[in-house]
Amino acid sequence: MAILERVAVHQTRLRVPGLGLDARGVALGARGLVLFPSLDRLVAFLAVYSREQSLEPLIDSLRIEVVRSKLGTREVVLGFAAGSSDRMDRVAEVARVAGGFTFTGTMRHFVQYRDLMAPFGYDALEITATDAPLALYHGTFSQVYEIDRVVDLSRLILGLLPHADPDAVGDGSRVWVLAEPGLGPNLVYYFTRSQIDAEVGIVEWPPESSFDDTPLRRYLFLVHGLPSRMRPLLGQTPGIGLFDPAGPGVAVERGFRHPVTLRSIPIFDPQGLVLFRGKGPPLQIDQLPVLAKLTSLQRADVLLDRLPAGGGRVGPQVELTVPIRLLPGTAPRTAVGATFVPNAELGLLRRATYVLGRETLRGTQVAITDRGAFLTGRQGAEALPIGHFYWRYHPQIFVPSGLEVVPNVAPELLFSMLGSPQDQLVFLQSDGSALGVARSAFVPLDEAVVQADKWAPLPAAELESVLEIETPTVWLEPLGVRPLGGAKPVT
Amino acid sequence: MKEARAKILLAHQLGRQVLASLTGGGGIEPLPPVGSARAIAAVEDELPLPDEVAPRIRLARHRVACRLCPLDRLPELGRAEWLMGLALNDLLQATNPDLVGVLGRDRPRRLIEMAHQMLDAAGAPATIGEALARHGTFSRLGEVRRIDTTVSWWVGSATFRGQHPPARLSVWPELRRVRSQEEAVNLAAMPPAEAAWRDEWLACLARLYAASPLTDLAAVTRTAPTFQWTGASLGLTRSPLGRRLALRAVERSAEPRRAVGALAEAARDVGTGPARNHAEGFAAELESILHART
Numbered sequence: 001m002a003i004l005e006r007v008a009v010h011q012t013r014l015r016v017p018g019l020g021l022d023a024r025g026v027a028l029g030a031r032g033l034v035l036f037p038s039l040d041r042l043v044a045f046l047a048v049y050s051r052e053q054s055l056e057p058l059i060d061s062l063r064i065e066v067v068r069s070k071l072g073t074r075e076v077v078l079g080f081a082a083g084s085s086d087r088m089d090r091v092a093e094v095a096r097v098a099g100g101f102t103f104t105g106t107m108r109h110f111v112q113y114r115d116l117m118a119p120f121g122y123d124a125l126e127i128t129a130t131d132a133p134l135a136l137y138h139g140t141f142s143q144v145y146e147i148d149r150v151v152d153l154s155r156l157i158l159g160l161l162p163h164a165d166p167d168a169v170g171d172g173s174r175v176w177v178l179a180e181p182g183l184g185p186n187l188v189y190y191f192t193r194s195q196i197d198a199e200v201g202i203v204e205w206p207p208e209s210s211f212d213d214t215p216l217r218r219y220l221f222l223v224h225g226l227p228s229r230m231r232p233l234l235g236q237t238p239g240i241g242l243f244d245p246a247g248p249g250v251a252v253e254r255g256f257r258h259p260v261t262l263r264s265i266p267i268f269d270p271q272g273l274v275l276f277r278g279k280g281p282p283l284q285i286d287q288l289p290v291l292a293k294l295t296s297l298q299r300a301d302v303l304l305d306r307l308p309a310g311g312g313r314v315g316p317q318v319e320l321t322v323p324i325r326l327l328p329g330t331a332p333r334t335a336v337g338a339t340f341v342p343n344a345e346l347g348l349l350r351r352a353t354y355v356l357g358r359e360t361l362r363g364t365q366v367a368i369t370d371r372g373a374f375l376t377g378r379q380g381a382e383a384l385p386i387g388h389f390y391w392r393y394h395p396q397i398f399v400p401s402g403l404e405v406v407p408n409v410a411p412e413l414l415f416s417m418l419g420s421p422q423d424q425l426v427f428l429q430s431d432g433s434a435l436g437v438a439r440s441a442f443v444p445l446d447e448a449v450v451q452a453d454k455w456a457p458l459p460a461a462e463l464e465s466v467l468e469i470e471t472p473t474v475w476l477e478p479l480g481v482r483p484l485g486g487a488k489p490v491t
Numbered sequence: 492m493k494e495a496r497a498k499i500l501l502a503h504q505l506g507r508q509v510l511a512s513l514t515g516g517g518g519i520e521p522l523p524p525v526g527s528a529r530a531i532a533a534v535e536d537e538l539p540l541p542d543e544v545a546p547r548i549r550l551a552r553h554r555v556a557c558r559l560c561p562l563d564r565l566p567e568l569g570r571a572e573w574l575m576g577l578a579l580n581d582l583l584q585a586t587n588p589d590l591v592g593v594l595g596r597d598r599p600r601r602l603i604e605m606a607h608q609m610l611d612a613a614g615a616p617a618t619i620g621e622a623l624a625r626h627g628t629f630s631r632l633g634e635v636r637r638i639d640t641t642v643s644w645w646v647g648s649a650t651f652r653g654q655h656p657p658a659r660l661s662v663w664p665e666l667r668r669v670r671s672q673e674e675a676v677n678l679a680a681m682p683p684a685e686a687a688w689r690d691e692w693l694a695c696l697a698r699l700y701a702a703s704p705l706t707d708l709a710a711v712t713r714t715a716p717t718f719q720w721t722g723a724s725l726g727l728t729r730s731p732l733g734r735r736l737a738l739r740a741v742e743r744s745a746e747p748r749r750a751v752g753a754l755a756e757a758a759r760d761v762g763t764g765p766a767r768n769h770a771e772g773f774a775a776e777l778e779s780i781l782h783a784r785t
Contacts, residue, residue, distance in 0.1 A: 322546055322547075322550060323550070470515075470516030470517050471516055471634055471636060472512045472513050472516055472517065472519050472631055472634055472635045472636070473512075473517070473518055473519065473635075473636055473637065473638060474518075474519045474520075474521065474583055474635060474636070474637040474653050474681075475518050475519065475520050475637075475638075475653055475654070475655075476521065476583070476584075476586075476587045476588075476589070476637075476652065476653035476654055477520060477521075477654075478589050478654075479523055479524075479584070479587060479589040479590055480523075480589075483523070483524060483584075483587075483589060483590045483592065483595070483598065484524055484526070484590075484595075484598055484601065484602070485523075486523060486524065486525070486526060486529065487523075487524035487525055487526025487527075487529070487581070487601075487602065487605060488526045488527075488528040488529065489526065489527050489528060489601070489604060489605050489608060490527045490528050490531060490605075490608050491528075
């Protein structure tokens with residue numbers, strides 16, 4: 001027996017309460033509803049729908065319920081604001097793929113949404129008299145349902161385990177790294193040494209059981225531009241997890257893919273972070289911790305070398321410090337940051353100024369010392385083809401071209417080791433020494449050329465040499481009662 | 492097991508208290524006399540440097556070696572270098588005023604004999620690389636000094652050789668008219684002038700120099716013990732590469748001009764024959780290099 005009839009063109013009266021005709025004449029209620037036989041079909045629906053478009057327009061009105069029929073069977077109902085027939089068409093299309101039936105209605109009675117057989121939708125021939133909260137009318141069945149329980153979408157999404165997918169690799173522009181407490185400081189040092197732009201914070205969760213007396217603590221790094229060479233190391237080291245951002249406030253472990261396109265489901269707080277792990281439940285961070293730039297957290301043990309002599313007994317770590325050296329480097333350095341013209345070549349510099357352009361003369365700064373002239377410029381000192389070239393290692397430190405600083409410490413750290421002379425530009429020499437020239441000594445080259453008094457030599461302040469060596473000095477201790485007690489000749 | 496731990500402990504103490512300061516500068520605090528039996532037994536196994544000073548020693552040795560030839564890395568301290576370090580330790584302790592005591596006038600002499608035994612066991616370097624490594628460790632031997640402090644007060648005075656004077660001597664400085672004077676004593680002047688064993692001590696120091704021929708040649712202008720050509724230095728300068736390194740070592744020493752005269756004078760003691768010709772030829776080649784420079 002037919003339960004439904006097709007809505008005809010220009011039909012004005014419908015039997016199902018709350019059902020009306022929209023501007024195109026399609027039978028439509030205030031709400032849409034999709035009936036799924038099980039939760040996994042609902043997940044499939046969400047996976048397909050979120051891949052194509054965002055759930056944001058539906059999210060406020062979205063409601064998931066497990067319903068029970070009179071026969072005791074349980075099914076899943078997804079309800080949402082119908083909006084327009086366009087939206088309903090998209091939902092119905094995806095629901096068909098996922099094995100669900102689409103209905104429309106307003107309060108309690110929902111009738112099958114339109115399909116190819118009925119372009120204007122369906123109307124029920126007879127309304128079931130029932131107090132049940134849900135009555136569905138389909139071409140093949142008519143059923144009433146009781147609400148069993150409500151399913152929270154957030155909990156449903158959080159409960160889904162990501163699938164292993166080796167191809168799920170982000171672009172690396174932003175990566176979250178979660179590390180065990182024992183590995184955190186080493187990672188800070190590793191990233192700093194490799195000059196990785198990253199921030200770090202510490203996240204805490206309550207103890208997992210009452211037997212634990214300390215909170216669960218992890219280091220959380222936000223790495224910008226993770227080099228591909230580091231990915232295998234970080235991805236395969238036990239205790240370190242790599243997570244690619246999958247949307248605002250959510251990230252998925254590298255090598256895994258969440259069944260649902262999380263970027264299309266705006267249920268995550270951007271102020272917090274949810275980390276979906278491949279094995280195990282997701283980690284939720286309600287409020288992101290303060291993330292500090294790594295440069296402000298790098299290990300400072302080498303700075304102990306700078307402690308004043310009266311600052312107490314220096315620990316054995318000081319013995320680990322090594323002097324900074326310059327060695328020939330392999331990296332191509334094309335940009336010239338500064339030029340040093342020795343006294344012997346100053347005449348050549350004077351002649352060269354006749355052929356330099358006005359911009360170069362104005363943009364080049366020169367400082368004259370008793371060793372020669374140091375030149376820098378806004379765009380480097382490449383316009384001057386004379387002297388010894390330096391590349392800019394730090395805004396205030398210059399290194400001879402072709403040489404690299406070893407150990408490969410962060411430029412800021414080396415600057416600190418040199419005493420952070422804010423008013424000096426430091427030029428490292430190939431023999432390990434360092435020369436400091438006061439910033440105030442630099443004047444525009446054009447002024448220096450035309451004003452003879454600006455060429456007065458400025459003394460170059462020799463910074464403390466890191467290679468200074470003391471004289472070996474013998475100090476003899478008392479030898480006790482039997483001074484040769486332990487010394488025996490070979491017999 | 493216990494013996495192995497004792498050997499490692501000895502190596503760590505020597506590295507920390509003697510070798511680190513010898514190569515990198517600072518205070519040398521010699522170990523109590525070691526003796527040849529313990530030293531030769533200790534170097535039967537490979538000895539490690541203590542972690543806290545190993546990088547510093549490696550860097551200092553490498554820096555010295557790099558002055559003579561471009562080298563990526565220098566071998567770790569070998570058996571001979573450990574023996575030479577232990578011999579130096581006992582030589583320094585032989586000058587310790589506490590060693591003699593009341594009934595031990597012959598103790599310095601016994602210690603010097605044991606240092607000779609250690610240097611016998613070390614022998615001459617077998618390769619140019621070994622000579623370079625030894626020079627890396629002992630190049631600053633001639634710079635070693637000791638601070639002697641003389642404290643005088645209104646009724647007396649006392650001299651402390653390499654030791655800090657006790658604080659009680661400095662109390663009431665104005666009332667007791669206390670005056671303190673420090674004097675830096677170089678290595679060759681460490682044995683007291685009146686000591687009967689002084690010549691034996693200097694002979695042993697000369698053997699220590701000879702065990703590192705590049706160091707020996709680089710310090711050719713020293714006043715005591717005077718440089719003498721030995722089998723090790725003649726052997727080193729026989730090979731073209733060793734000769735070039737030796738010339739560089741002398742040429743880059745503090746007084747290369749005086750070195751020519753010292754080498755020529757030492758050549759006269761070699762005797763006659765090819766060895767003397769070789770020694771004189773070395774001095775002549777150095778002179779021609781220096782002349783070409785000017």
